[in-house]
Amino acid sequence: MSTEPTTGHTEFIVAGQDTGSSFNLWDIYPAPTDPTRRAIMLEEAGIDAFDAFGELFTTYAATAQEAVHEVLRERRERAGLDHYALSGGREWGPALTSELYGGAGVAAATKDAAFGVAASALPGVPSFHVRGLPDRCAASTRDRVRAGVINSGRHWPMACVRVEVTPLEPAGKDVSVAGASALDLALACSVLVAAGQIPCGCWSDVALIGELGLDGAVRTPRRLVEAVQGAAAQGARVILVPADAVDDVDIAGVRVIGVASLHEAVELLSDERHPLRPTVADAHHPGRGLPARD
Template sequence: MSTEATTGQTEFIVSGKDTWGAFTLWDVCPAPTDPTRRAIVLEEAGVEAFDAFGELFTPSGATAQEALHEILRELRERAGLDHYAMRGGRDLGPTLTSELYGGAGVAAATKDAAFGVAASALPGVPSFHVRGLPDRCAASTRDRVRAGVINSGRRWPMASVWAEVTPLEPDGKGVSVAGASALDLALACSVLVAAGQIPCGCWPDVALIGELGLDGAVRTPKGLAEAAQGAAAQGARAVLVPADAVDDVDLAGVRVIGVASLHEALELLSDERHPLRPTAADAHNPGSGLPARG
């Protein structure tokens, strides 16, 4: 799992109000890459900003913070001022050098294929968007993930949260309706890391597979064995699966670790317990001889 910023330039849609000497941030989100969708979002956001006596900007940057600094530079030039503050949920003043909001990525799999799940927490109106899922199951996935996080004793980030699911293979299959729930655990963990609520333990070779119950329990998704095999084929050295289904997954040379709840999975990813450290209680195949990372 990693919180490194994505390289390259991304266009952001930013709304807020210029109060002469300060800019009050209302919302910021990545602009859709599809031209038609981008035009629709810009029109809707523009109307809302105009009705509230605000403005809409479309800066570009490697991160949301870079894009916001570009707006501050433009406002300083427009006003002829040396300093311009930014207000919102946090003070993101023009001299800020550290990222208050971040991103995270983790490996996952469904019965269809192996996937990467990436999440970003951006300043703005609290919301949760997931790309890469079938329309029929996107809403139910968001509900399970959000409820699972809250009912596990964690605070849902007061931010604009974006998650994206992409195949790990260039021509890999997309997510099917029947397999989508297997991504719940990966989505929840990546969101919490992006929001800074758990440490960013970097385990690119650990895959997370599991459906979340509304109470935060990790349940067995359809095609668990196929999902675990797909993750192993993509280089996973360990997979986190529902505790009740550990005996159903048998992978040569790969540790299979059972977790009963999102809380338990977060303990592992928070380094309170290490997912690659052999333990008789967690490992289905403790004789794999995999070294601990540390």
């Protein structure tokens, strides 16, 4: 099975076994864009699937869930059944009433523009893909984010991790991704949310700006003030920035909080200290000891 590419869609490789009335999903992951690597992966994965009495499918879709839906639709038509169940993987229900993978969305900004950072953790071959960044900085970004997560005491998800960086600027505006290291903190947090390691409901109206060191420390990116202004213009009520630079940022109507590390950022936003849930103590001690400016 193979479908034609559609603008904005990704080619997914789906492996599983057709049981006649259901599809036992084994694996799903994005196909390499390089033709040679794609051919090698398809050959190797095809042999493995054949040896296990299964099949391999390729299909273009916007998400992994849509890719699986497409496989099920084709299987349903071939079997002549009104209902064709899904089984396997992480015990996903046959009706696909929920997402097949964890997802997260976080706001961020560089010196030139504000961005949305969306992450998903799919079952499949462990890998880390970042779309929306220039090729020249994507590799170093992945290295910093992965090392920062691990060295912060968190587990890197054994899954196919995909992160997409999308400008929040008005359509048609020429957006530069210069200074993309300012997105590191947002990328790392979005991955942890998608992997289910931190709560998914604590990121609304919060923007994250900061470069990650390999040790998980949050460093100051170039022209931080412009980045904070861009995030505020997009509606962020709370903005996390490097602790060393918090005194240099003062935006009216926005709470700016300094964090020294990825660990500190996660702890702040995932428990009762969340800055959008102020307590009486917070009114006197913003951020409970964290540098902050209201």
